[in-house]
Amino acid sequence: MATSLVRQTKLLSIVTSxxxxxxxxxxxxxxxxxxxxxxxxxxxxxxDKSVTYEQAYHPHDIGHRKxxxxxxxxxxxxxxxxxxxxxxxxxxxxxxxxxxHNCLADEVVIKRRGNLLVICAMMIQKLLPSKFYFLIxxxxxxxxxxxxxxxxxEMQTVExxxxxxxx
Amino acid sequence: xxxxxxSVWGVRVLSKIIHGHLLPAAAVRHQTVRSRFLHTAxxxxxxxxxxxxxxxxxxxxxxxxxGHDKAVLDSYEFFATLAAQELGLNLQKAFEAxxxxxxxxxxxxxxxxxxxxxxxxxRTHYRCIQLSRVTGSSARVYLEYIERNLPEGVAMEVTKTxxxxxxxxxxxxxxxxxxxxxxxx
Numbered sequence: 474m475a476t477s478l479v480r481q482t483k484l485l486s487i488v489t490s491x492x493x494x495x496x497x498x499x500x501x502x503x504x505x506x507x508x509x510x511x512x513x514x515x516x517x518x519x520x521d522k523s524v525t526y527e528q529a530y531h532p533h534d535i536g537h538r539k540x541x542x543x544x545x546x547x548x549x550x551x552x553x554x555x556x557x558x559x560x561x562x563x564x565x566x567x568x569x570x571x572x573x574h575n576c577l578a579d580e581v582v583i584k585r586r587g588n589l590l591v592i593c594a595m596m597i598q599k600l601l602p603s604k605f606y607f608l609i610x611x612x613x614x615x616x617x618x619x620x621x622x623x624x625x626x627e628m629q630t631v632e633x634x635x636x637x638x639x640x
Numbered sequence: 641x642x643x644x645x646x647s648v649w650g651v652r653v654l655s656k657i658i659h660g661h662l663l664p665a666a667a668v669r670h671q672t673v674r675s676r677f678l679h680t681a682x683x684x685x686x687x688x689x690x691x692x693x694x695x696x697x698x699x700x701x702x703x704x705x706x707g708h709d710k711a712v713l714d715s716y717e718f719f720a721t722l723a724a725q726e727l728g729l730n731l732q733k734a735f736e737a738x739x740x741x742x743x744x745x746x747x748x749x750x751x752x753x754x755x756x757x758x759x760x761x762x763r764t765h766y767r768c769i770q771l772s773r774v775t776g777s778s779a780r781v782y783l784e785y786i787e788r789n790l791p792e793g794v795a796m797e798v799t800k801t802x803x804x805x806x807x808x809x810x811x812x813x814x815x816x817x818x819x820x821x822x823x824x825x
Binding site: 510536541544545546548549550551552584585586587591 | 706707708709740742748758762763764790791792793794795
């Protein structure tokens, strides 16, 4: 770790000294100034990390190779209440992650059709079907009481996580 | 749900009669369905509502849908135009308005590095479907069907242009009555 840090600082000092001699005083901060965006990306590694389709493609591929995880109308031009939808979405994702412990195969997709809230989830076949049905009913009931709107959970189970590639 | 379905069928028959596109096969099918309901329960009499007042006439019914995904809007336009053709409504035009892009430029880093920013954009695509010369009841039926099948993430705006009679106090111009107006000071 220390050797790689020293190597990176040396690289940074070589690069920055060519542009501006004053910047080589920033040798310790070898982060955002030189590296690209880091949001929602899994960095390429040794080749042992399995990655799903959703994780493999980066945010600039949304609309081209990826779809939208949360579909509602508040981000369109002339529509409002975007922040409320975002807060609801964050809560729903944490709720699903916690209720179905270690069972989620991929990200939860949230769709809003009028008043109806549809939560689509892909699960690994870790629990018995009866337990899945109980948890679906429990989450639907709780979330509909919480958000005062009908909530439907559409679930699909897979034997194991679908791997797209290894990074 | 069943009551609304029967009312939709009933109103659809009424709209077909108004348009004059009454297909005999469809009419017979509707009548046999209604006779079956007559045998089971006396609800079919309330399914078709006939009122004395004349139906509202719309010169133009403009439906504008907006969404983030162009492919979704494409398929919705196909669905809406097909529904209009099946119901016998006149489709004036179905076109694509230019898209609107909202751009944000934010700082990339949490603390400093003002020179390094990140740009996000939100694209809104539009589709317009215009129907001409629609009656009020058929407009209601068509819009209900269209609205119930709106995909998620798509918003819709409807503009109706109604045709009304000129109100009585404007029908004749004031100078035709022969009244002499006193000059105001």
